[in-house]
Amino acid sequence: MTYLSQGQHVPGCDVYPKDPYIEVGSNTKVFCKRCVQGEVYWTQDKERIDQSLSNTTNNHTHSVLSLTNFTQLSAVLECHSAKLHQVLGGTIIKTYTKPSKISCMLHYHNQERGGVPQLLTCKWEHQPRTTNYTLFFSSPRDSWNKSIWNVTTCTSPGYKIILFENFNVTVCAKTDAWEACSDPYVFDPFKILKIIRPKIEVSVESNNLKIQWNRSEAMSTEEIKCQDKYTETVGNKTPNVSDITLKPEKLGYAPWSDWSLEKTILTKFNKSDVKLHLWRTVTRPDTNGVRKVHAMWTPIPATCEGTFFYKIQQIPVKQHTTGLNYTETLCSNSTCDVYVNEEEHRVDLIVFHNESPLVKDSVYVPAVAGSLPQVTEIQTSASGGVVLVSWTAPVQPVRGYMIDWTHDGNQYYWNETRSTSTSLFDLLDKKQYNITVTPLFDDQTGRGSQADPICSRIGDPDNITASVRANHNSASVSWVTQTQEECSGAVIYYRVFYTTQEGPMHSFLLDVTVDNKKRDVILKDLKPDTQYSIYIEATASTGTSKSSQSFFKTKTSDPRLITVLxxxxxxxxxxxxxxxxxxxxxxxxxxxxPVPDPGLSSLAEWLLPDHPKEMCLFHPFSDPSESFCDRVYTEEMQKSTDSPSATGYYPESDEAEDYNVSTASLTSKLQNEKPDEHVETHPSSSGEPTELLSPGNKLVGPYRSQRSVETPDLGTGKQSKGVPVKQSETKGPMTVYVSLSMLKEGPVLETVSNSNIQEYIRPE
CATH class of the missing domain: 1.20.5 (Single alpha-helices involved in coiled-coils or other helix-helix interfaces)
Structure with a gap:
């Protein structure tokens, strides 16, 4: 949209008329009321206008700008003070056009009825279309109008139109600001009449088709121009259209009618019209020298009346001349496989109609050995789904060339040409074809030459599947390609796009030469603990392909630190x-x-001095230096025999009696050895003496049955009244620990518990 200059408006100055609409190509004048001293000048869309286009009037109070043949859609005109360089005023001029190029057509609403046409349709050109239109019709006998909005076509009933009288049509356009009408157009009804479509009748006469159709009632006395269109139903063929001019050409300028409804008719079967176009392909011989011949031909249309079947005869050329036997094979409608040896053969195709031979065709199969002419320098190219093939002819003169092509080795197509180049149409999209060119001679064929495989069209690159392994500030992206078709485009480079979910797209571009090795990349400088989206785009010369969009999230911290920790x-x-x-x-x-438990020790008789050491009843302690029988005793055992406590206590239990007897016997022996010594008693910690040995009393033992444990060697440094014990050597005092659990329950335990048992025993 165009705006006026935002200069300081001078009071009393102005430009008029304000925002006028004028017709394109017309002349107009614009006035500027002067309110300042000095000259003024005009600008159009900021460009200064030639001063010769303006002049002054009314005693220099107004400046007049004259515009002739104004064709712009719109323009901003401003009046300026030359002295003050201010805008005195301005206006915007807009233009409009009138409708033009009106065309009308008379036609029928009902294609099954003739007579007077029922409809009149008119079209015109106009810019802009955002307006209201009115079509005015006038003829010598009638006139009417019809209004429409914002469209440039109008259809109205034409039942009052007389075919032999011309009529006028005018179209007017109107808005709130302006109104414009077209020039009147005069129409001849016969020149704008579109007659109803014809009804046809088709019949077969010999090898010809006879077509008849009805005439329009409006044209019953006139000759008209017509067209007929026909095509074969077999194959995808282009319809044939022929023109027929019927004089006088009264309707030479009239529009064509619609095509009649199609009709299908079956022509009579004609033997001369059968064209089999027999051809074959030959494989290389196997280990046994056998070759497969794939014969193919154009079958007779299924619409033809009668029963048809096909038979193949493969005849060696030598037998073919002598009339020997040959092999026959019944085949399908259009192909047949037979097998021959390495010699040259001729393959004959015979078509039977209602069990009678109808037509025969033959093709040559060369021998494996021998030199045969063939084409050279085959070149192929593809463009828009069409493959162009060219080659160099052999030195020998040829009758023509047979080109066969296939995309799967099963479905073959073939075509014969006399030129050294041809174009292959109707190929399957993005399929690779093998093409063979074979020269043809009068009764033989040369050897086929195969071109390099070529695709009918190169498609997009292969599909891409991506995978991502993310760290805290980087990600390893790898991808694989999956072939979607055999003619996929070769990738030139890959582009990896990735972005955070929060921010705008950020792309990381990689250009990778296609060497079937590079399929990964490291994305660096990523944000930790952030969600990313990623996809990969492969670009080839023929297009691009994308992987599906995937997502990954970077880790919060470096996983290597976690691993180290x-x-x-x-x-x-x-x-x-x-x-x-x-x-x-x-x-x-x-x-x-090995500290022995005294509670598990036992008591036995002491050995006499003259008794062998081996007869000792006590087991030696863990001390290896002690080999003699050591004895364990408490301080109570050393006390004086005249202790009242020692002489007045006799336990009554059997176990105690055993102890007393054994101890008494031991004491008696000790006394016999040294009668002048006695056992010395020592007071216990409680002050109550306890006697262990007494000449006149039984020995009372406060211990359970015990085994021997380590005991300290009795010292000899001080004269003692205790029982002497023989020792192998003199040792220092040793401490023996006694537990209360060693004491038996009953009277003995009760007696002993009433006294304080010495925690350790020290011999004197």
Whole structure:
């Protein structure tokens, strides 16, 4: 939209008329009321207008701008003060056009009825279309009008139109600001009449078709122009259209009618019209020298009346001349496979109609050995789904060339030409074709030459499947390609697009030469703990393909740090566990030292000095230096025999009696050995003496049955009244620990518990 200049408006100055509409190509004048001293000048769309187009009037109070043949759609005109350089005023001029190029047509609403046409349709050109239109019709006998909105076509009933009288049509356009009407157009009804479509009748006469149609009632006395269109129903063929001019050409300028309804008719079968176009392809011989011949031909249309079947005869050329036997094979409608050896053969195709031979065709199969002419320098190219093939002819004169092509080795197509180039049409899209060119001679064929495989059209690149492994600030992207068709475009480079979910798209572009090796990339400088979307685009010369969009999220921290911490923690745990196990094993070994339990020891008679050491009833302690029978006794055993407590207590239990007897016997022996010595008693910690040995009393033992344990060697440094014990060597005092659990329950335990048992025994 165009705006006036935003200059300082001078009071009393103005430009008029304000925003006028004028017809394109007309003349107009614009006035500027002057309110300042000095000259003024005009501008159009900021460009200064030639001063010769303006002049002054009314005693220099107004400046007049004259515009002739104004054709612009719109223009901004401004009046300026030359002295003050200010805008004195302005206006916007807009133009409009009148409708033009009106065309009308008379036609029928009902295509089954003739007579006077029922409809009149008129069209015209006009810009802009955002307006209201009115079509005015006038003839010598009638006149009417019809209004429409914002469209440039109008259809109205034409039942009052007389075919032999001309009529006028005018179209007017109107808006709130302007109105314009077209020039009147005069029409001859016969020149704008579109007659109803004809009804045809088709009949067969010999090899010809006879077409008849009805005439329009409006044209019953006139000759007209007509066209006929026909096509064969077999194959995808282009319809044939022929023109027929019927004089006088009264309707030479009239529009064509619609095509009649189609009719299908079956022509009579004609033997001379059968064209089999027999051809074959030959494979290489196998290990046994057998070749497969794939014969193919154009079948007789299924619409033809009668029963048709086909038979193939493969005849060696030598037998073909002598009339020997040959092999016959019944075949399908259009192809047949037969097998021949390495010699040259002739393959004959015979078509039977109602069990009678109808037509025959033959094709030559060359021998494997021998030199045959063939084409050279075959070149192929593809453009728009059409393959162009060209080659160089052999030196020998040829009758023509046979080109066959296939995309799968099963469905073959073939065509014969006399030129050294041809175009292959109607190919399957994005399929690779094998093409063979074979020269033809009068009664033989040369050897076929095969071109390099070529695609009918190169498609988009292969499909892409991407995978992502993300770290905290980087991601490893890899992808694989999956062939979607055999003619996929070769990738020139890949582009990897990735973006965060929050921000705008950020692309990371990689240009990779297609070498079937590079299929990965590292994306760096990513944000930790952030969601990303990614897709990969492959670009080829023929187009692009994209992978599906995928998502990945970067990690919060570096996983390598977590791995290091995990490894260090594991090592630390292993060390702690190992130290704990070592300590536990040491403690266990310390607790399991062979310290005897006195509660498990037993008492026996002391050995006499002259008794062999081996007869000792006590087991030696763990001390290896002690080999003699050591005895264990408490301080109570050393107390004086005249202790009242020692002489007045006799336990009554059987076990105690056994102890007394054994101890008494031992005491008696000791007394016999040294009668002048006696057992010395020592007061206990409680002050109550306890006698262990007494010449006149039984021995009372406060112990259970015990085994021997380590005892300290009795010292000899001080004269003692205790029982002497023979020793192998003199040792220092040793401490023996006694537990209360050694004491038996009952009176003995009660007696002993009433006294304080010495915690250790020290011989004197």
């Amino acid at each position: 995990s490894v260090c923690g594991s090592i630390l745990i292993i060390i702690v566990i190992s130290l704990g196990l070592c300590c536990a094993i040491r403690c266990k070994k310390f607790k399991e030292k």
